[in-house]
Amino acid sequence: MKNLSFVPVLAALISVQVSAAPIAMEDQSQLQVPAAAPVATAFQPPQESELPDNAYGKLVMQGYALFVDTKRLAPQFVGNGLNCSNCHLDQGRLANSAPLWGAYPMYPAYRKKNDKVNTFAERLQGCFQFSMNGGKPPAADSHEITALSTYAYWLASKAPLGGELPGRGYPEVPQPAKGYNLAQGAEVYKAQCAVCHGAEGQGQKVGDSYVMPPLWGKDSYNWGAGMHRINTAASFIKHNMPLGKGGSLTDQQAWDVAAYVNRHERPQDPRLVDGSVEKTRIKFHANDGVNLYGQTVDGVLIGQGIR
Ligand code: HEC
Ligand code: HEC
Numbered sequence: 001m002k003n004l005s006f007v008p009v010l011a012a013l014i015s016v017q018v019s020a021a022p023i024a025m026e027d028q029s030q031l032q033v034p035a036a037a038p039v040a041t042a043f044q045p046p047q048e049s050e051l052p053d054n055a056y057g058k059l060v061m062q063g064y065a066l067f068v069d070t071k072r073l074a075p076q077f078v079g080n081g082l083n084c085s086n087c088h089l090d091q092g093r094l095a096n097s098a099p100l101w102g103a104y105p106m107y108p109a110y111r112k113k114n115d116k117v118n119t120f121a122e123r124l125q126g127c128f129q130f131s132m133n134g135g136k137p138p139a140a141d142s143h144e145i146t147a148l149s150t151y152a153y154w155l156a157s158k159a160p161l162g163g164e165l166p167g168r169g170y171p172e173v174p175q176p177a178k179g180y181n182l183a184q185g186a187e188v189y190k191a192q193c194a195v196c197h198g199a200e201g202q203g204q205k206v207g208d209s210y211v212m213p214p215l216w217g218k219d220s221y222n223w224g225a226g227m228h229r230i231n232t233a234a235s236f237i238k239h240n241m242p243l244g245k246g247g248s249l250t251d252q253q254a255w256d257v258a259a260y261v262n263r264h265e266r267p268q269d270p271r272l273v274d275g276s277v278e279k280t281r282i283k284f285h286a287n288d289g290v291n292l293y294g295q296t297v298d299g300v301l302i303g304q305g306i307r
Contacts, residue, residue: 036096036167036171036239037095037096038095039094039095039167042166042167043101043102043159043165045099045100045154045155046155046157059146059150060147060150062147062150062151063147063148063149063154064091064151066084066144067083067088067091067092067100068085068091070083070085070132071083071209072209074138077128077132077134077135077136077137077138078132078133079132079133079135079267080132080133080218080220080221081203081219082132082210082220082221083213084127084131084148086213087131087221087227087236092151092152092155093155094240095166096167096169096170096171096246097170097236097240098169098236099155099168100151100152100155100156101152101155101165102164102165102167102168102169103120103123103152103169104120104152104155104156104159105159105165106162106164107119107123108120109123111123111126113288119140120149120152121140122140124137124145124148125137125138125145129224129270130221130222130270131221131227133221133225133267133270135270170232170235170239170240171235171239172231172235173234173235173238173239173251174251175234176251176252178252179255180230180255180256180258181256182256182263184252184253185255185258185259185260185261188249188253188257189260189261192249193215196212196242197214197215198212200217201214201215201220201261201264202214202217203215203219216261216265216266218267218306218307220266220267221266221267222267222268222269222305223266223267223268223293223303224270224271227262228291228293229262229290229291230258230259230290230292231258231290233258233261233262234251234255234258234259235254236258237249237254237257237258238251263292265302265304265305265306266306267306267307268303268305268306269284269285269293269303272305277293277301277303277304278294280293280294281294281303282294285303
């Protein structure tokens with residue numbers, strides 16, 4: 001394909017790692033339990049060279065561009081410094097990194113998060129609202145949602161409809177028997193993450209764009225995002241970080257560092273109830289996996305939000 005030169009060539013850095021944990025995306029009760037996929041044997045999405053040179057191919061490429069360069073191409077829908085591909089690695093292609101080919105065939109699906117059956121468009125809107133801290137998401141029939149859906153549909157070419165593929169989502173890493181430890185998480189962070197993500201989780205910029213995404217602070221995902229759950233972040237981190245060395249942390253290290261990352265302030269949950277962290281905790285966080293929202297750590301209330 002042409003027009004790809006602006007994409008950071010991070011995909012090349014990503015080495016392939018596998019672990020045999022079961023998956024659980026606990027907000028989607030219809031799901032079966034697929035295994036983590038060895039990337040070599042995971043579903044193979046089509047290559048760019050297979051894309052037809054017509055209106056459909058063009059829309060796929062526009063969806064692809066939006067996915068990897070979201071902040072620049074859809075600034076009105078992005079309230080932080082992230083791109084979709086920061087959490088869905090290798091352009092949404094990588095197994096065990098919530099690949100789009102694993103997602104597309106599974107919608108419509110019930111989600112506990114909003115207690116209704118969600119179309120794929122609504123699922124994309126959710127990531128705009130929370131992971132991208134984007135405020136009002138693009139309309140279901142907008143160019144953005146149509147292009148992103150077309151890109152996901154294309155990546156899922158020849159995948160079974162409604163059949164869960166191994167490598168979907170971030171296969172779950174069970175909580176260690178001893179729970180998690182924030183002090184140990186800080187050590188892991190300093191030794192293995194700070195070199196790229198910064199000592200204060202602030203990421204690294206070249207000009208106006210992040211080349212290393214922030215993990216907390218005003219340009220990160222907000223308190224309503226799936227990644228704020230320690231269990232979800234631990235699963236993402238275990239399979240995908242440090243970049244290029246996925247699978248190298250122990251489960252304990254993944255949980256410790258996920259907790260450390262998610263004890264830091266970030267933009268408020270846009271569902272904030274009556275301006276109250278406590279009411280929001282009870283309504284949205286008390287039964288949402290393992291998280292620190294609304295709890296007090298070292299005498300400080302977590303979840304106050306940051307602008
Ligand atoms: C901060 C990390 C992050 C960013 C950025 C992000 N996502 Fe996600 N995304 C997640 C997480 C975490 C999940 C799983 C959510 C869960 O378990 O509730 C998810 C789930 C999804 C799913 C459903 C996956 C499935 O198998 O059901 C789709 C589709 C998706 N994201 C698309 C997008 C798009 C499009 C963007 C950009 C507009 C985006 N995401 C940005 C973290 C992110
Ligand atoms: C070699 C540099 C590097 C190291 C080391 C590294 N990361 Fe990352 N990380 C990245 C890059 C780059 C991305 C975005 C990937 C992309 O866009 O393809 C990322 C994405 C992430 C994300 C999702 C995006 C976001 O901003 O929330 C999280 C969470 C994360 N890393 C956590 C960690 C943790 C925890 C460690 C240490 C265990 C770590 N990373 C080590 C480079 C690194």
